Amino acid sequence: MLEFVSIDLNELLRRFERLLRSTIREDIAISLLLEDAVPLIRGDVGQIEQVVMNLAVNARDAMPNGGTLTIQTSVAELDDEYVASHPDAQPGRYVTLTVTDTGAGMDAETREHIFEPFFTTKATPLGTGLGLATVYGIVKQHGGTIYVYSEPGCGATFRVYLPVSDQEPSPVAVPAATPARVHGSERILLVEDDEQVRELARSVLARQGYQVITAVGGAEAISLMDGREDAVDLLLTDVVMPEMSGKDLFDHLAVTHPDLRVLYMSGYT
Numbered sequence: 603m604l605e606f607v608s609i610d611l612n613e614l615l616r617r618f619e620r621l622l623r624s625t626i627r628e629d630i631a632i633s634l635l636l637e638d639a640v641p642l643i644r645g646d647v648g649q650i651e652q653v654v655m656n657l658a659v660n661a662r663d664a665m666p667n668g669g670t671l672t673i674q675t676s677v678a679e680l681d682d683e684y685v686a687s688h689p690d691a692q693p694g695r696y697v698t699l700t701v702t703d704t705g706a707g708m709d710a711e712t713r714e715h716i717f718e719p720f721f722t723t724k725a726t727p728l729g730t731g732l733g734l735a736t737v738y739g740i741v742k743q744h745g746g747t748i749y750v751y752s753e754p755g756c757g758a759t760f761r762v763y764l765p766v767s768d769q770e771p772s773p774v775a776v777p778a779a780t781p782a783r784v785h786g787s788e789r790i791l792l793v794e795d796d797e798q799v800r801e802l803a804r805s806v807l808a809r810q811g812y813q814v815i816t817a818v819g820g821a822e823a824i825s826l827m828d829g830r831e832d833a834v835d836l837l838l839t840d841v842v843m844p845e846m847s848g849k850d851l852f853d854h855l856a857v858t859h860p861d862l863r864v865l866y867m868s869g870y871t
Contacts, residue, residue, distance in 0.1 A: 629668030644767035664705030788835035820846030841868040
């Protein structure tokens, strides 16, 4: 269930920057260019973070040899003339989120289909074709619009327009006591076929000190575990995956690793 609150997009990006830097490869420079004092938007924090993460991962994958990822905010006024040439847009005042990469770019045919579900230019299993389709859906849910600007050899720019909110900032609850931060050193086998979800989970766990081994599916996970001498403490696996479910994977591994514990995760709730 979405929870819409008033959001300072600049503040959200500042908080999210550290996670982005742990997700994006070291050969990619990240530049954050935030316009001073942008107006508030109305949205679900988790969904807006998903938009940022998916666009950043898409940019990363477009730069296999390194490059620069630039994330910008600004304010735009869309008038009737602009809307006339952009049928998806509505006139009004917007906060813009612009994500630019210095990758290979894309041709007109790719641009035309880029937001369609299951459309991908990446080789399986690197791409599911859902990352940008998810972005498109979230932006539409928030009353916004998104456009891509790109030419072959010239990188790509994704520009998201999110309506300015006329509401006051949402109050931030102050906890009675700050909970202790969770740390660990255990070894986790993370199995998830969706690249964005896998990368996000790996980054979060690694930041807490866990040793994370990743696999895109059951077959790779079994291969990683076969003959392994160092113990894996936890199997963290998606439930619904192609070829082998998370439960079937655990049942298979438990035969040769009886002390292995499992935690299932799923987007189907």
